[in-house]
Amino acid sequence: MDIGLIGLPRSGKTTIFNLLTHSHAETSAYGGKAESRKGLAPVPDERLDWLAGLYQPKKLTPAQLQVVDVPGLARGESQGPNRFLNDVRLVDALIHVVRGFESELGEGAAPLKDLEDMELEIGLSDLDLVEKRRERLKSGKKMTPENRHEMELLDILYQALEEGRRLDQLDLAEDDRRLLSGYQFLTLKPMIWLLNLDDDSFKSGDYPDRSAIQAMAAEKNIPLVLMAGAIEQEIQDLDADDRAEFMRDLGVAETGTARLAKAAYDHLGLISFLTAGEDEVRAWTIERGTAAKEAAGKIHSDIERGFIRAEVVAFTALQEAGNMVKAKEQGQVRLEGKEYVMQDGDIVNFRFNV
Ligand SMILES: Nc1nc2c(ncn2[C@@H]2O[C@H](COP(=O)(O)OP(=O)(O)OP(=O)(O)O)[C@@H](O)[C@H]2O)c(=O)[nH]1
Ligand SMILES: [Mg+2]
Structure with missing residues (x-):
């Protein structure tokens, strides 16, 4: 799944890209380098952390989205086709990063105009x-x-x-x-609007033209995610304890990255199933409605071909039981056939035969 970050110049796209992909690409102070870049964004998932605590696996592998960061699009550039738009032609979804903070040049935020x-x-x-x-x-x-x-x-x-x-x-x-x-029409791709706000707007949840923006988002059926990119960057660099305190202070339960990932999953109709063992705890991305046999193919085509049954337990049921042995005793682990429709958070062990 590929996601493109688009937006007007200096709206914070590269800042968001760095946040999502845990990288440190240079942001534009003023007139930055004009090139596109790609990176992999791990999808935050607390369930994986819990499973890692239980299994102490050698490897922990989150689901990943590929993110493409393109240089800002100047207004009115479509006089000629915009070459940066071509860099996002092939993505599956777009995130429009909108500036909600005062620019270095002292221009106030005008998110409604930028969106339009x-x-x-x-x-x-x-x-x-x-x-x-x-x-x-x-x-x-x-x-x-x-x-x-x-x-x-x-x-x-x-x-x-x-x-x-x-x-x-x-x-x-x-x-x-x-x-x-x-x-590859751009307006046929799922879109998310990411308002990149300054600290005050983020804390108060108020920003210029809020009701008009909410109405436009609802009319176009576009999810609106609020984030404070600059603060998020600071949060990411903290250790777990400080991060929790910092977030309490901000009044948020989840990082902006996690909220953005959820919005993307939701809007794209994606879910994750999980596999867990001492070797690896891992999340796999599938489309909502995927049947067990096809989901098995995500892991390996042999498992799909030789599919016998899927041993499935819902994450919440495992968490309540405490471990797999107890979950089995409580009858929470089911054997499902190839037609079974996978649910978000299913922990699966595929039985197969090659
Ligand atoms: N106050 C504030 N400044 C931010 C925020 N996000 C980014 N910036 C600043 O805005 C400037 C531009 O950020 P970038 O992430 O490079 O923006 P960009 O959209 O990638 O810019 P171009 O690629 O040149 O279009 C940098 O100086 C950032 O530090 C934010 O949430 N709040
Ligand atoms: Mg940039």
């Missing part, structure tokens, strides 16, 4: 794609019925984009969605 500008920017970029595809179809030698159908579909997209609507808000048939997926 970026929506316009990616909408124009999609409009450009639609037009190019229409041109190509028109210049083709012959209009097949498939081409004609696609032309009609492109007309619908064109109109929606012109009205400032996102393509993911269109009620498209499954076949049409599949047809369009190859074009």
